Amino acid sequence: MVRVRTLHRRKGFFRDSLRTPILLFTSLLFLTVNGLWIPTASGEKIITVGSKNFMENRLLAELFAQLIESRTDLTVLRRLGLAGTQVCFEALKTGGIDLYPEYTGTGLVTILGGEPMNNPTEVLNRVRSQFLQRWNLWWLTPLGFDNSYALALRRDRAQELGVRTLSDLARIAPTLKAGFGYEFMKRPDGLPGLQETYGLQFREVVGMQQTLKYQATANGDIDLLDVYTTDGRLSVYDFLILEDDQRFFPPYDATALVRGDTLERYPELAAVLSLLTNALTREQMRKWNLLVQEQGQPVTQVARQILEDLQLVADQEPGSPTYHQQPSQSLFAYMWHLRGTLAMRTWEHLGLAGLGLLLGIALAIPLGLLLERWRTGAETMIRIIGMSQTIPSIALLAFMIPLFGVGTFPAIMALWIYSLFPILRNTFSGLRDAAPNVVETGRALGMTEWQILRSVRLPLAAPTIMAGVRTSAIWTLGTATLAAFIGAGGLGVPIVAGLQLADVNLILSGALPATILALAVDALLAWVETIVKPQGLDPVR
Amino acid sequence: MMTTWALKADHVSKQFPDGTLALEQIDWAVEEGETMALIGESGSGKTTLLRLLNRLAEPTTGTIVVQGKPAASQDPIRLRRSLGYVPQDGGLFPHWTIKRNVCLVPHLLNWSAEDQDDQFQHLMQLINLDAAQMAERYPIELSGGQRQRVAVARALGANPAIVLLDEPFGALDPLTRQELQHQFLTLKQRIQKTMVIITHDLPEAFKLADRITVLKKGHIHQVGTPEALVKTPATSYVQSLIESHGSSW
Known part of the structure; x- marks a missing residue:
């Protein structure tokens, strides 16, 4: 054996x-x-600021957060980068967050499901009354700039094609390949409404991530893209924004959308945030966005700069850097840092x-x-x-x-x-x-x-x-x-x-x-x- | 003189939920100390009859009596621990050592460790395996024939009066099979237990059993000694069964 x-x-x-x-x-x-486990002292006054997952929205949220921190004794929790409008809005409604930066047009079309309107004041009044009535949510005073959707293409390409307006575009659209964001392709105030108003039919539409679209357009991989009018990259890339000659895109004035019961609990909040009323123009916003988008400056630092620029805080050392270092650094050094x-x-x-x-x-x-x-x-x-x-x-x-x-x-x-x-x-x-x-x-x-x-x-x-x-x-x-x-x-x-x-x-x-x-x-x-x-x-x- | 019945089935029928009648009005008995073979084709009811004996199945009608007491009145777990059982493939627990496998029932009955050790030595001797060598091995380390012998040892674990064997040698190669049949006969002489052994192989039944029960489609065709089956087959089915193996008997 x-x-x-x-x-x-x-x-x-x-x-x-x-x-x-x-x-x-x-x-x-x-x-x-x-x-x-996050230890919190009992009785501490906490407010949660949310944002959507794009840079301008993060920047505005960080701006709100820092302003609140510097002017009140509230402790601010940040929930930045939530996945899109619905997620942010649901979180706000259910009290997961207390406020986030929102745009009037988005409130009107995406959340209320209303018909697009052209007059910014009318839009603001409509969303204010509706949100107050339905959910006790407050639109504060607009920050001064609007971040609308627009379609853009390379300036040389636009000249070659002879397009200046969206009506011009409609004529030659069937020969063009478009790269659009996923949200834009679904929103009634995005592609579907645009197609209806201008009768746009493209040769091909591909869904693309926001950042990639710019590169792809510059390379000529796609002919045109949807942009936000305050996008910092617009001052880098030589793109022509097509004129919305039939005034389809509703105004998207940026402001803070806040829970009513939060305002009641912390009345100082409304006063502090109203310091930002009409404080920022579209051009300024492009400049700030460029800093975070292209130059890789941390959102915290840029927000700090904006507040200093507006003389809402005293000049100080910028806050500690979070993610961004010099782009030239090697990956290893970057991660080590x-x-x-x-x-x-x-x-x-x-x-x-x-x-x-x-x-x-x-x-x-x-x-x-x-x-x-x-x-x-x-x-x-x-x-x-x-x-x-x-x-x-x-x-x-x-x-x-x-x-x-x-x-x-x-x-x-x-x-x-x-x-x-x-x-x-x-x-x-x-x-x-x-x-x-x-x-x-x-x-x-x-x-x-x-x-x-x-x-x-x-x-x-x-x-x-x-x-x-x-x-x-x-x-x-x-x-x-x-x-x-x-x-x-x-x-x-x-x-x-x-x-x-x-x-x-x-x-x-x-x-x-x-x-x-x-x-x-x-x-x-x-x-x-x-x-x-x-x-x-x-x-x- | 009164015969003592180790096992008895009175008017037993078994019908499955799907309507199949596996056994129909069976009257059947096994004497104490005898080895009874159950022979028949698949679907004859032989496995069902065996499963009724240790209450792995319950009769639809009729009574099973085990050692003088109706099986239905006995606790099934206690009943099963008092009946040895050897399945076709040995059914050893692959993740248990040989010793743990063999001492399963003594362990379930809370025997002391010393008693379990003694019993293991004794059983391994019965089946001609080296206790010291085998104790810590796992079933996968043994040959098929060794595994089957261990399965027999496990069935005898707590000295049951009755052992049920379900085609115990069916899965072995012919040579090993012959060897084990031979050992089985020796073992049978030594332990003198009541045994019921299922087989579909008539020569095996003739070799191992004192009496043979021939089953077909849920009916008993004949119960008798090998000689009786050959000399006075009760039905044409029994006769054809004998004749198909005629030359060797």
Whole structure:
């Protein structure tokens, strides 16, 4: 007889196979809870400022925040870079944020669903009365500039084509390729309305990210693009803005949109923010936007400069830089410089994904056990939970806002839902398929169902369950980058900011740690997988 | 003289939820100490009958009696622990060592560690395997024949009076199979237990069993010794069964 290696005896399933992962998860849970804990002194007056995920809006939000900080004793929480109008508005309605910069035209068309109107005062009055009546939300006095949509193309190309107005454009549009932002393509005051008013039909329309459009137009990859009239890049690129000769685009006057109960609680807020009434022109705004968009100056610094320019604060040292360094720096030096911030973001990221995953494990494994006991309907139930996977992650995050507001909590909820399916599926099928003949023998020899579950089926299913956990972990870590869109922080913050600025270093400073994190967690869980795998299942080598 | 019945089925029928009638009005009994073979094609009801004995299934009508007591009145877990069971593929727990597998039922019955050790030594001796060498090994490290012997040892774990075997040698190669049949006969002499052994192989039934039950489509065609089956086959089915193996008997 061949002498084979004698394997170490294992005394009990719980003592040997589960101890390590349980310890691991408990300590992870402890760490993540610690990481997310934000200590706030009781009785502290807190106000939350939100913004959409484009630079001007961030800049205005930061401007509001700094002004409030310098002129009141309120503590300002920033939830900058929320994913678009609906997310911001939902967050405002539900109290997730107290105020954010909004544009009158957006309020009228996108939120109220009203017909576009041309007169700025009429638009302001309309949104004021409607928002007040319906939601007790207040439009403060306009900041002085309007940031409308416009269509633009390269000046030389415009001259060559002989177009100056949108009516001119309509005639030659079928020969042109347009690159538009996704929101623009959907909004009634964007492409759909424009097509109706001017009868525009393009040869081809591609959806593009804001930053990329400029480059693509300059390169001639696309013929024209939609722009915001205050976009800083307009003073860099030689583009011609086509005249809206039929006055289709509604006015988009920028101002603060604030919750009524916040104003009631902190009456000083309205007075402080009204210092910004008519303080900024369109040209000034382009200049400031250019600083953040193209020259990579931090939003905090530029906001500070604006306030100094307006003589609303005394000249001081600018605030600490957040993300932007000299663009010429190497990626490594850049990331090294930001190591503190990045470590904090990585920690946040791990916290979001880790907590989502732990909650997922805590629900999906017991649910898998239950479903396996009551098989009828199990498949249906699993399919229903499986459908959660088909919801695009960003949409799922957005769904959380009416329920839980913005920030960490809704992000964890969304990640939780995302993490369920692979674990549930694998727990269910792992238990169901765990050596049925062996299970039947255990039963025939007088083991109780509980004994069979604990000593036979769970150990045999453990590798499969663990594989599900591993899949979930990777998904959750990946999806957590999107949490930045609802203000939950994490490594998505530099990624999202970098996308808006087309700053590769900034994108990589988030993407690289995220990737490393995913690889590290995958390796860690692979190791856990070998631990929970009972001995005796592999042929002896 | 009164015969003692180890196992009895009185007017037993078993119908599955899908309407299949697996057993129809069976009257059947196994004497204490005898080895009874159940033979029949698949679908004959032999596996169902075996499963009724340890209450893995319940009869639709009729009564199963195990060691003088109606099975239905016994706690199924206790009942099963008092009946040995060997499935076709051994059914050893792959993640348990041989010793843990063999001592499963003693462990379930809370035997002391010393008693379990003694029992393990004793059982391994019965099946001709080296206890010290085998104790810490895992089933995958054993040959098919060794695994099947371990399965038999496990079935005898807590000294049951009755052992149920479901095609115990069905999955083995012919040589190993012969060897194990031979060992089984030796073992049978030594332990003197009531055994019910399912097989679809008539020569095996003739070799191992004291009496044979021939089942077909839920009915018993004949219960008798090998000689009785050969000399006075009760039905044409039994006769054809014997004749198809005629040359060797």
